[in-house]
Amino acid sequence: MNSRDAAGSGTPQSSWAPQSTAPTLRHWLERLSATGRVATIDQPVSLEHELAAVAKRLDGEQATIFLKPGGHAIPVVSGFMSKRAWIAEAMGVPEAALLERFRDAAGHPVAWHELPREEAACQQVVRTQGIDLHALLPIPTHSEHDNGPYITAGLVIARNPRTGIQNVSINRIQVHAPDRMAILMLPRHLLAFYQAAEAAGDALDVAIAIGVDPLTMLASQAITPIDDDELEIAGALHGAPLPVVKCVTNDVRVPAFSEIVIEGRILPKVREPEGPFGEFPKYYSAREAREVIEVTAVTHREQPIYHTIIPAEMEHLLLGAIPREATLLAHLQRGHPGVKDVELSVGGVCRYHLWVQFDKKREGEAKNVILCAFGAHYDIKQVVVVDTDVDVHDPAEIEWAIATRFQADRDLVIVAGAQGSPLDPSTTVGQPEDAAPHMQGVSAKMGLDATRPIVYPAHVFTRVRIPGQDTVDLDRLVATSNAAFDAYLHSGQLRDAV
Ligand SMILES: Cc1cc2nc3c(=O)[nH]c(=O)nc-3n(C[C@H](O)[C@H](O)[C@H](O)COP(=O)(O)O)c2cc1C
Ligand SMILES: [Mn+2]
Numbered sequence: 001m002n003s004r005d006a007a008g009s010g011t012p013q014s015s016w017a018p019q020s021t022a023p024t025l026r027h028w029l030e031r032l033s034a035t036g037r038v039a040t041i042d043q044p045v046s047l048e049h050e051l052a053a054v055a056k057r058l059d060g061e062q063a064t065i066f067l068k069p070g071g072h073a074i075p076v077v078s079g080f081m082s083k084r085a086w087i088a089e090a091m092g093v094p095e096a097a098l099l100e101r102f103r104d105a106a107g108h109p110v111a112w113h114e115l116p117r118e119e120a121a122c123q124q125v126v127r128t129q130g131i132d133l134h135a136l137l138p139i140p141t142h143s144e145h146d147n148g149p150y151i152t153a154g155l156v157i158a159r160n161p162r163t164g165i166q167n168v169s170i171n172r173i174q175v176h177a178p179d180r181m182a183i184l185m186l187p188r189h190l191l192a193f194y195q196a197a198e199a200a201g202d203a204l205d206v207a208i209a210i211g212v213d214p215l216t217m218l219a220s221q222a223i224t225p226i227d228d229d230e231l232e233i234a235g236a237l238h239g240a241p242l243p244v245v246k247c248v249t250n251d252v253r254v255p256a257f258s259e260i261v262i263e264g265r266i267l268p269k270v271r272e273p274e275g276p277f278g279e280f281p282k283y284y285s286a287r288e289a290r291e292v293i294e295v296t297a298v299t300h301r302e303q304p305i306y307h308t309i310i311p312a313e314m315e316h317l318l319l320g321a322i323p324r325e326a327t328l329l330a331h332l333q334r335g336h337p338g339v340k341d342v343e344l345s346v347g348g349v350c351r352y353h354l355w356v357q358f359d360k361k362r363e364g365e366a367k368n369v370i371l372c373a374f375g376a377h378y379d380i381k382q383v384v385v386v387d388t389d390v391d392v393h394d395p396a397e398i399e400w401a402i403a404t405r406f407q408a409d410r411d412l413v414i415v416a417g418a419q420g421s422p423l424d425p426s427t428t429v430g431q432p433e434d435a436a437p438h439m440q441g442v443s444a445k446m447g448l449d450a451t452r453p454i455v456y457p458a459h460v461f462t463r464v465r466i467p468g469q470d471t472v473d474l475d476r477l478v479a480t481s482n483a484a485f486d487a488y489l490h491s492g493q494l495r496d497a498v
Pocket of ligand 2: 225
């Protein structure tokens with residue numbers, strides 16, 4: 001049985017009536033706590049490395065809540081969406097329906113609902129003067145060589161200067177002064193908004209929402225056109241308009257139930273050094289000049305909770321993986337309807353290695369699927385295509401398919417000299433001879449067709465199975481105690497002793 005099917009009930013279609021078990025972070029944490037999935041750390045821990053070390057040790061097993069982080073009164077939470085099954089649970093669908101549900105929500109956005117300020121939890125406490133982020137918020141320093149504290153779980157929300165339509169992304173933010181931060185904006189929507197503002201000599205107003213529910217976090221990672229508002233995708237995932245409120249010092253709308261909101265402006269023509277910072281491929285990115293946010297306000301709930309994401313751990317990797325998988329699956333299925341499912345493997349940092357489950361009808365098709373995947377996203381570096389009897393979510397099954405259905409001289413596809421991930425250190429990134437920007441990130445692509453031939457002699461590819469292995473009634477057959485066996489052993493011991 002596919003392990004994903006076991007996680008929920010019903011077919012993907014029947015459980016699609018959008019419903020969320022996690023309308024706010026607090027609802028979700030309560031649910032995790034009631035089911036033994038929260039580790040409460042009530043001892044003081046240092047914000048420098050110690051907090052991240054504990055959260056990393058428990059990542060993927062339990063969310064962590066630190067009640068006394070670095071002498072602050074505000075608790076820190078981490079790792080509350082570090083398992084696929086938990087994310088599916090938050091969405092209210094079986095794990096097997098996760099990608100389809102996400103794709104459906106991205107295609108059917110729900111407009112948000114604006115609340116008056118007095119109803120918005122995130123503005124219960126408002127501070128616009130004398131802001132010192134280090135004193136106000138428990139912001140951890142994560143990895144060994146990081147350049148100090150970083151906000152890693154902030155939804156950066158901005159308005160398109162031309163249309164006013166909002167955008168949401170997560171960006172790493174270095175807090176290097178009481179009210180100034182440096183931000184990494186790769187060339188996507190936020191950077192496009194900023195460049196438009198900067199060209200007109202203006203700052204770009206932003207808000208950074210920290211401590212939001214898992215579905216709004218996930219929606220922030222949707223791969224969509226520039227004028228799709230990710231908060232509307234969050235509404236679709238929740239099955240209800242997302243409540244928002246206007247910021248105190250600008251016109252950006254933020255989720256009204258956010259625990260904490262930092263308001264500010266990305267300054268035109270200002271750059272300050274940022275990094276190094278330990279990134280998702282589990283290597284550091286270099287110190288470089290980056291854009292700067294000047295903080296204009298900090299608002300929060302009474303007794304807020306601060307969220308930090310441990311870089312390169314499961315919460316970080318899955319947040320990127322699920323929307324990417326949904327997009328890749330749709331892309332592959334457009335040309336190849338036989339594609340059934342995909343997974344971006346954890347070992348490939350949920351970005352570089354794609355596993356594809358495919359119902360092959362004609363020889364050669366798996367190689368077309370491989371080439372299609374290379375074209376879908378420059379990050380994809382290795383593709384493995386397997387048959388429909390192979391569980392694409394089980395690394396041992398993938399390796400078994402490669403071990404027994406793949407021959408390197410026939411089934412390997414290599415494309416030399418393509419573009420790869422700029423964060424993959426094995427590309428030409430940073431090599432002295434290739435230091436010019438247009439020479440960076442050159443990478444080979446590798447595809448493995450691990451499907452069996454369509455026609456094969458009887459028994460050659462017949463998978464060993466034991467009749468009844470999935471259906472035997474263990475409850476009836478297995479005794480509740482080992483007393484009978486112990487008695488049998490004991491009589492044997494007496495004989496041995498003679
Ligand atoms: C934990 C985490 C950290 C991220 N850090 C950055 C970052 O520092 N800079 C960046 O450009 N993207 C970062 N991303 C990726 C973007 O948030 C993501 O690509 C987003 O979908 C971009 O939104 P956009 O398409 O609306 O521009 C991060 C993602 C996650 C999950
Ligand atoms: Mn966007």
